[in-house]
Amino acid sequence: MTTARTPSEQLTIYSGLRDEERARVDALATQKSLQAHAYLIHQHSEANCIYMLEEGVLIMERSSASGRRQVMAFIYPGNFIGIAQNEYYEFSVKALTDARLQEIPAKAFITLQDEMPALKENVRRIGGNILAHTLDQVFALGQKKAHERICFLLQQLQDRKSSNPAGMIDLVMTRQDIADYLGLTIETVSRAFSKLKREGIINIHSAHTVEILRPDEVREMALSD
Amino acid sequence: MTTARTPSEQLTIYSGLRDEERARVDALATQKSLQAHAYLIHQHSEANCIYMLEEGVLIMERSSASGRRQVMAFIYPGNFIGIAQNEYYEFSVKALTDARLQEIPAKAFITLQDEMPALKENVRRIGGNILAHTLDQVFALGQKKAHERICFLLQQLQDRKSSNPAGMIDLVMTRQDIADYLGLTIETVSRAFSKLKREGIINIHSAHTVEILRPDEVREMALSD
DNA sequence: GCGACCCAGTGACACGGATCAATTTTGCGG
DNA sequence: CCGCAAAATTGATCCGTGTCACTGGGTCGC
Numbered sequence: 001m002t003t004a005r006t007p008s009e010q011l012t013i014y015s016g017l018r019d020e021e022r023a024r025v026d027a028l029a030t031q032k033s034l035q036a037h038a039y040l041i042h043q044h045s046e047a048n049c050i051y052m053l054e055e056g057v058l059i060m061e062r063s064s065a066s067g068r069r070q071v072m073a074f075i076y077p078g079n080f081i082g083i084a085q086n087e088y089y090e091f092s093v094k095a096l097t098d099a100r101l102q103e104i105p106a107k108a109f110i111t112l113q114d115e116m117p118a119l120k121e122n123v124r125r126i127g128g129n130i131l132a133h134t135l136d137q138v139f140a141l142g143q144k145k146a147h148e149r150i151c152f153l154l155q156q157l158q159d160r161k162s163s164n165p166a167g168m169i170d171l172v173m174t175r176q177d178i179a180d181y182l183g184l185t186i187e188t189v190s191r192a193f194s195k196l197k198r199e200g201i202i203n204i205h206s207a208h209t210v211e212i213l214r215p216d217e218v219r220e221m222a223l224s225d
Numbered sequence: 226m227t228t229a230r231t232p233s234e235q236l237t238i239y240s241g242l243r244d245e246e247r248a249r250v251d252a253l254a255t256q257k258s259l260q261a262h263a264y265l266i267h268q269h270s271e272a273n274c275i276y277m278l279e280e281g282v283l284i285m286e287r288s289s290a291s292g293r294r295q296v297m298a299f300i301y302p303g304n305f306i307g308i309a310q311n312e313y314y315e316f317s318v319k320a321l322t323d324a325r326l327q328e329i330p331a332k333a334f335i336t337l338q339d340e341m342p343a344l345k346e347n348v349r350r351i352g353g354n355i356l357a358h359t360l361d362q363v364f365a366l367g368q369k370k371a372h373e374r375i376c377f378l379l380q381q382l383q384d385r386k387s388s389n390p391a392g393m394i395d396l397v398m399t400r401q402d403i404a405d406y407l408g409l410t411i412e413t414v415s416r417a418f419s420k421l422k423r424e425g426i427i428n429i430h431s432a433h434t435v436e437i438l439r440p441d442e443v444r445e446m447a448l449s450d
Numbered sequence: 451g452c453g454a455c456c457c458a459g460t461g462a463c464a465c466g467g468a469t470c471a472a473t474t475t476t477g478c479g480g
Numbered sequence: 481c482c483g484c485a486a487a488a489t490t491g492a493t494c495c496g497t498g499t500c501a502c503t504g505g506g507t508c509g510c
Contacts, residue, residue, distance in 0.1 A: 043450065044450070062360070062364055062449065062450055063450070064364070064368070064448060064449050064450050065448065065450070068368040069368075070363060070364045070367045070368050070449075072360055072363060084309075084349075084352055084353050084356045085353055086350055086353035086354065086357065090357055090360060090450065091360070110346070110349070113345070114342040114345065117339040120338070120339065120345065121335070124309075124335070125311055127309055127352050127356075128309050128310055128311040129311065130356065131309045131352075131355065131356055131359065132311065132315055134356065134359045134360065134363060135287070135297055135315060135316070135359065137363050138295060138297060138359060138362050138363055138366060139287055139289070139295045141363060141366035141367050141408060142295045142366050142405075142406075142407070142408030143289070143293040143294075143295050143408065145496075145497095146496075146497070174457070174458090175457075175458060175459095176457085180367075181367075182367070183366060183367030183368065184497075184498090185497075185498055185499080186457090186458075186459095187458095187459080187460080187497085187498075187499080187500095188496085188497055188498075189458095190458065190459050190460080191459085191460080191497090193459090194459075194460085207457075207458060207459090207505095207506095223289060223290065224287065224289050224295075225268065225269070225287055225288070225289050225290070225315065370466075370467095371466075371467070399487070399488090400487070400488060400489095401487085409467075409468090410467075410468055410469080411487085411488075411489095412467085412468075412469080412470095412488095412489080412490085413466085413467055413468075414488095415488060415489055415490080416467090416489085416490080418488095418489095419489075419490085431475095431476080432475080432476070432487075432488060432489090433476095451510100452509105452510090453508105453509095453510090454507100454508090454509090454510105455506100455507085455508085455509105456505100456506085456507085456508100457504105457505085457506080457507100458503100458504085458505080458506100459502105459503085459504080459505100460501100460502085460503080460504100461500105461501085461502085461503100462499100462500085462501085462502105463498105463499085463500085463501105464497105464498080464499070464500095465496105465497090465498075465499090466495105466496095466497085466498085467494105467495090467496085467497095468493100468494080468495075468496085469492100469493080469494070469495090470491105470492085470493080470494095471490100471491085471492085471493100472489105472490085472491080472492105473488100473489080473490075473491100474487100474488080474489070474490090475486100475487080475488070475489080476485100476486085476487070476488080477484100477485090477486080477487090478483100478484090478485090478486100479482105479483095479484090479485105480481100480482085480483090480484100
């Protein structure tokens with residue numbers, strides 16, 4: 001979803017649940033941890049579990065037979081995986097950093113929703129947010145130029161609570177990951193960053209740390225409505 | 226979703242419901258009809274209803290302040306609108322032809338799901354299909370060349386039961402609609418069609434009727450995994 | 451501390467798609 | 481059936497991004 005639609009308090013499956021209800025959800029969950037570069041999900045595998053990320057950053061990607069790769073999302077703490085899934089995952093999920101997450105069996109989770117309307121409602125809304133995010137991405141890929149797509153990404157990262165204050169953004173992912181997320185090549189990503197820096201819109205402290213100097217212009221270019 | 230994932234029988238909110246359950250859903254619905262070019266939904270309006278299309282073809286689009294337009298989907302009979310929506314619609318929906326649809330108040334529909342797990346499950350799966358479709362579109366826009374995107378669209382239209390037999394496809398939409406769906410210009414769309422025709426992959430009977438001559442090659446180019 | 455490797459940045463050039471312009475075709479109202 | 485307007489096609493040219501090649505910098509292992 002775009003910035004304006006993002007509520008300041010993060011929506012989770014627990015939102016608005018009573019303590020005993022939370023306990024029932026927690027009872028289904030098991031802790032899981034993941035090392036950097038390890039895979040959590042392989043494309044086309046059965047969608048047996050849903051996941052909630054607690055710490056670290058993951059990347060969701062799809063690769064085609066012809067070897068092309070599209071990054072669908074970067075996943076940050078508080079985000080969910082597999083919540084709007086049918087029989088099979090249609091993407092892989094890999095850790096960019098060491099990560100810690102909760103794993104919940106999909107079947108049991110779905111059953112539990114039948115008894116807990118509040119939980120069902122949370123899931124529904126999370127699903128809505130995921131779709132909204134994906135539609136924003138469609139707009140960016142279909143309509144935006146390279147430097148605007150970069151702003152689209154920067155704005156998304158900025159909007160996540162995990163980002164540092166004062167417009168400093170930590171780019172955990174590589175240029176290749178960014179390129180595959182935005183439908184560009186690494187060279188074009190690099191040049192777009194340079195262009196934004198030349199124009200004084202951002203500052204590049206290191207390849208993985210950029211600072212937004214003119215947030216209004218970044219937001220303007222990122223917008224899709 | 227891609228072809229392989231499309232079940233031959235169409236998933237609706239009624240799938241697997243008992244007669245008396247269907248009746249309860251139907252009790253919420255009101256018939257609505259729409260003339261060609263009329264709007265059903267305006268971007269940013271409150272998401273009060275969900276819709277099921279019974280007849281005709283609709284287009285789902287988003288326009289930005291800068292005047293750019295992205296078509297998110299073409300909607301055919303049996304498809305749903307607004308089922309994975311949060312507070313506001315983030316797109317407009319317009320009729321391409323005269324259309325007839327069922328309108329169901331969102332609030333009541335959500336409440337009804339609390340009492341009917343089978344209904345809830347249908348909605349969940351429809352939501353999953355919508356997301357899958359949107360992820361396919363992300364892949365196409367991010368990774369595919371013009372003529373491959375055209376095949377992507379042709380394959381989608383082919384997969385809908387409403388299309389005529391034997392590879393004949395009726396393009397209800399204009400070249401501009403196609404261009405805005407695929408992130409191209411009308412000229413590029415036109416040239417891509419010509420190229421596919423030149424190569425003997427399709428035949429163009431009229432601007433709005435194309436025939437797929439080599440279905441395997443079309444599918445191959447349309448695939449995203 | 452040195453070399454190897456990986457990642458990022460940049461320049462030269464190529465190419466696909468956008469833009470601009472002209473023409474043809476289609477669809478529709480009279 | 482004719483005439484007009486809108487839609488689609490086609491050609492010429494331009495521009496943004498991709499491709500290829502090279503360089504620099506950071507990191508890790510030895």
